[in-house]
Amino acid sequence: MTTPVSISNPSSFCGFIWSGPRAHDQKSADRRMATDEGYEAMIGEGMKNLSFNEIQKEQEVLHGITDNVDLSESATDELLLTLTGHLNRLKKGSAYETAERKSTAHAANRDLQMAFLRANRFHPKESAEKIIKFFNMKQDLFGEESLNRDITAQDLNDDDMKALSEGYFQYSPFRDRSGRKLLLTFPGLRTTGNVRAELRVRYYAMANCVETLVDISKGVVVVNYMVKQYQDRWDSAGYIEATELFNVVPLNTAGIHTCVCTKMESMIINACVALMPYRTRVKSKVHLGSHVECQYLLATYGITKGALPLRGANHDMDLTYWNTWFQQRKIQEQREHPSRIQFHRNSSSMESSSIASQLNKNNNAAIVSHGPMSSISGNENDVLCLGRIVKRMGNERLHSLGLLYATAYDNGSVADRRKIVNGIIDEIHRHGGRFLKPDSSSDARSLDDDESPPRLKELSLNEQRTKVMQLFRNLRRRQARGNGPVSTAPALAESSSSSSVPATSSSALPALTPSGTLAVSSETSPQQPPMIVSRPNPEDVLFGQQNENPGNQLLRELVGSLSEEYNRAGRGEKKKIAAQLANSIHESGGRFLKPMDDGRWEIAPFEVACDKISKHFRNIRRKR
Incomplete structure (x- = not known):
C-alpha cells in the first residue's frame, strides 16, 4: 500500500516518490524515477478532485488549444458581486482589509x-482567497x-538588484x-541564495507580466530549467516560498515544465507540485535528460x-534581453503617471495623492465618478466622448488607430471587424486609458472651465464598442466626400514608447499576431496611412547605417545570437525567426522607424521590420 504524500514528513514523501524497482543503469533509473508510478500517483491524487471535463479542459490549456471566454457585462457584474461577498467574509484581520481602509x-x-x-477561471471563491493571500504576501x-x-524598481534594494x-x-x-x-527560471544562476531578495524580484517581475498581458486569460507558461550548469547550488532553498508566491499572483498558469538531469531535482520539484492547486498539478510536466533531450x-x-536564452554548443546564458527589459x-516607470497602481491602471485616490492633485490642476483634468466611495483623476490617455474634437492624447490615439485600420475594417468580415474593434479598445486600455463621458448632471462644455471640472463616468464595454464603430463610420463618410481626415499620429506616438499594435492577445489588434503574421490582408496594408513620430525613443530600431540607438544595439545582439540558427533554417523558418525577433522588439517597447526628409520618423509596417531583420542576418x- 502506498504511503500518502506528506510535505511535513520529508522521509515519507521521498519514499513515496522513489519506491519501486531500481535499475542497474543509473541513467535509466533516473529517467524512470521522474515518470514512475509514484509520480503519476501523486498527480492522480490531485486529479481525483477534478471531474473528467475539468481534466480534459486543463489538458487543452496545457497544449494551447483552448478558447478565451468572453463574458457579457451582466455576467461580469454578477461575478464581481459574488467575489465582493466572498471578500467581505474573508478579509477580517488581513492585509486586504488594511489596504481597503487606506483606499477602496x-x-x-x-x-x-x-x-x-x-x-x-471565473471561480469567485477561489479568486477571493487568492486576493487575500496576495495582499498578505505583498505586505510581508x-x-x-x-x-x-x-x-517599482525604486523599491528594490541592493540585494534585490543583485538577484x-x-x-x-x-x-x-x-x-x-x-x-x-514564457517565464523562465535557471536555479544555477543563483549566486547568493538570498531567498527574500529572490522573492521580491519574482514579485516585481510577475507583477509587470500581469500588467503587460492584454488578455490575462491567455495565460503564461513557466519553464524551470535545471540541467547541467543550471542545477541549483543552494539545496533548493526558497522553492516552497516561490511556489506559494506563484500561487497567489493573478497569473493564469497555462503550463509548468521542469527540466532536470538528476533524480534529486525531480524529487524536489515533485514536492513543489504537491503544493500546487489541483488544476495546476494537471498542467505540470517534468522532463529528465540532457540539454538536447529536454x-x-x-x-x-x-x-x-x-x-x-541559451547560446552555442555549451548552452551558455545570454542575458541581453533580460537586462534590456529591465532598463526599459x-x-x-519614470514616464508613467506617478500614481498608477500595479495590476491595473489609472486608479488612484486624489485625496491621498498630492502629486495626482497637482497633475489634475496642471492638466485641467476632469474628475471621474466611480461610485460614492472614490473619485479618480482623469489622465491624458483617457478618451473623452464629448461629441466634438478633443485635443487629448487618448482621443488622438483612438483617431490614429482608426486611420490605421479603416481599410481593414471596411473590407473585413463581421469576425474581423469585431476583432479590430476589441483590439483598439484593448490598446486604449493598455496605455492606461478609459472611455469617459460627462455624467448626466454635468455639462461637457465645462471641461474648459478651470473652476468647475465636470464629473465623468466610464462607458460600458458595449458603449465603448459603439464608440469605436462610430469612428469607422465617420472616417468612411469623410473619405467618401473626398476630404479624408488628417492623421494625428505624431502626437500619439510622442508619448508612447511602444508600438501601436500589441502582440499578446487573441482579441488584440490583428496586425501583429503571436506568430508574427499579419491578420489583415496584404492587399489592404499599403493603403493604410503611415504613423509619424517627431522623435525616437531609446528602445526604437532606427533605419540607416551606423546607428547606435539602444534599440539597434539590442537588435544586433539578438540577430548575432540567432544567426547560426537562421542560416540553417529553410525559407519559411527564416521568415518565422525574423517575425519572432520583430515581436520581441515590439514587446520591449520598441518600434521600427524610418527617417523622413522633414526630420520626423515614420513607423515602419511589420513586413518592413521583418525585411530589415532579414537584411541584418544576410549582412x-x-x-563571415
Missing part, C-alpha cells in the same frame, strides 16, 4: 478583481506602506507556438529551442 479605489479595483477571476515582502502603491541581474528569474523574448508568454521535449509542447522597464553572413 485600489483594493476593490475592478481590473484587479477581473485579473484574479480570469486567472482562476514590501511592508504595509506598499499596499496602495506601485512596486535580478543574475537572471535566475526572467522572461523569454519569445512566446510559445500558442502565443503565450529542449526536444519542450518543443513538443510548442516551446522552441530559440525561446530559451525603469524608463517606462552577418556576408561578413
Whole structure:
C-alpha cells in the first residue's frame, strides 16, 4: 500500500516518490524515477478532485488549444458581486482589509478583481482567497506602506538588484507556438541564495507580466530549467516560498515544465507540485535528460529551442534581453503617471495623492465618478466622448488607430471587424486609458472651465464598442466626400514608447499576431496611412547605417545570437525567426522607424521590420 504524500514528513514523501524497482543503469533509473508510478500517483491524487471535463479542459490549456471566454457585462457584474461577498467574509484581520481602509479605489479595483477571476477561471471563491493571500504576501515582502502603491524598481534594494541581474528569474523574448508568454527560471544562476531578495524580484517581475498581458486569460507558461550548469547550488532553498508566491499572483498558469538531469531535482520539484492547486498539478510536466533531450521535449509542447536564452554548443546564458527589459522597464516607470497602481491602471485616490492633485490642476483634468466611495483623476490617455474634437492624447490615439485600420475594417468580415474593434479598445486600455463621458448632471462644455471640472463616468464595454464603430463610420463618410481626415499620429506616438499594435492577445489588434503574421490582408496594408513620430525613443530600431540607438544595439545582439540558427533554417523558418525577433522588439517597447526628409520618423509596417531583420542576418553572413 502506498504511503500518502506528506510535505511535513520529508522521509515519507521521498519514499513515496522513489519506491519501486531500481535499475542497474543509473541513467535509466533516473529517467524512470521522474515518470514512475509514484509520480503519476501523486498527480492522480490531485486529479481525483477534478471531474473528467475539468481534466480534459486543463489538458487543452496545457497544449494551447483552448478558447478565451468572453463574458457579457451582466455576467461580469454578477461575478464581481459574488467575489465582493466572498471578500467581505474573508478579509477580517488581513492585509486586504488594511489596504481597503487606506483606499477602496485600489483594493476593490475592478481590473484587479477581473485579473484574479480570469486567472482562476471565473471561480469567485477561489479568486477571493487568492486576493487575500496576495495582499498578505505583498505586505510581508514590501511592508504595509506598499499596499496602495506601485512596486517599482525604486523599491528594490541592493540585494534585490543583485538577484535580478543574475537572471535566475526572467522572461523569454519569445512566446510559445500558442502565443503565450514564457517565464523562465535557471536555479544555477543563483549566486547568493538570498531567498527574500529572490522573492521580491519574482514579485516585481510577475507583477509587470500581469500588467503587460492584454488578455490575462491567455495565460503564461513557466519553464524551470535545471540541467547541467543550471542545477541549483543552494539545496533548493526558497522553492516552497516561490511556489506559494506563484500561487497567489493573478497569473493564469497555462503550463509548468521542469527540466532536470538528476533524480534529486525531480524529487524536489515533485514536492513543489504537491503544493500546487489541483488544476495546476494537471498542467505540470517534468522532463529528465540532457540539454538536447529536454529542449526536444519542450518543443513538443510548442516551446522552441530559440525561446530559451541559451547560446552555442555549451548552452551558455545570454542575458541581453533580460537586462534590456529591465532598463526599459525603469524608463517606462519614470514616464508613467506617478500614481498608477500595479495590476491595473489609472486608479488612484486624489485625496491621498498630492502629486495626482497637482497633475489634475496642471492638466485641467476632469474628475471621474466611480461610485460614492472614490473619485479618480482623469489622465491624458483617457478618451473623452464629448461629441466634438478633443485635443487629448487618448482621443488622438483612438483617431490614429482608426486611420490605421479603416481599410481593414471596411473590407473585413463581421469576425474581423469585431476583432479590430476589441483590439483598439484593448490598446486604449493598455496605455492606461478609459472611455469617459460627462455624467448626466454635468455639462461637457465645462471641461474648459478651470473652476468647475465636470464629473465623468466610464462607458460600458458595449458603449465603448459603439464608440469605436462610430469612428469607422465617420472616417468612411469623410473619405467618401473626398476630404479624408488628417492623421494625428505624431502626437500619439510622442508619448508612447511602444508600438501601436500589441502582440499578446487573441482579441488584440490583428496586425501583429503571436506568430508574427499579419491578420489583415496584404492587399489592404499599403493603403493604410503611415504613423509619424517627431522623435525616437531609446528602445526604437532606427533605419540607416551606423546607428547606435539602444534599440539597434539590442537588435544586433539578438540577430548575432540567432544567426547560426537562421542560416540553417529553410525559407519559411527564416521568415518565422525574423517575425519572432520583430515581436520581441515590439514587446520591449520598441518600434521600427524610418527617417523622413522633414526630420520626423515614420513607423515602419511589420513586413518592413521583418525585411530589415532579414537584411541584418544576410549582412552577418556576408561578413563571415
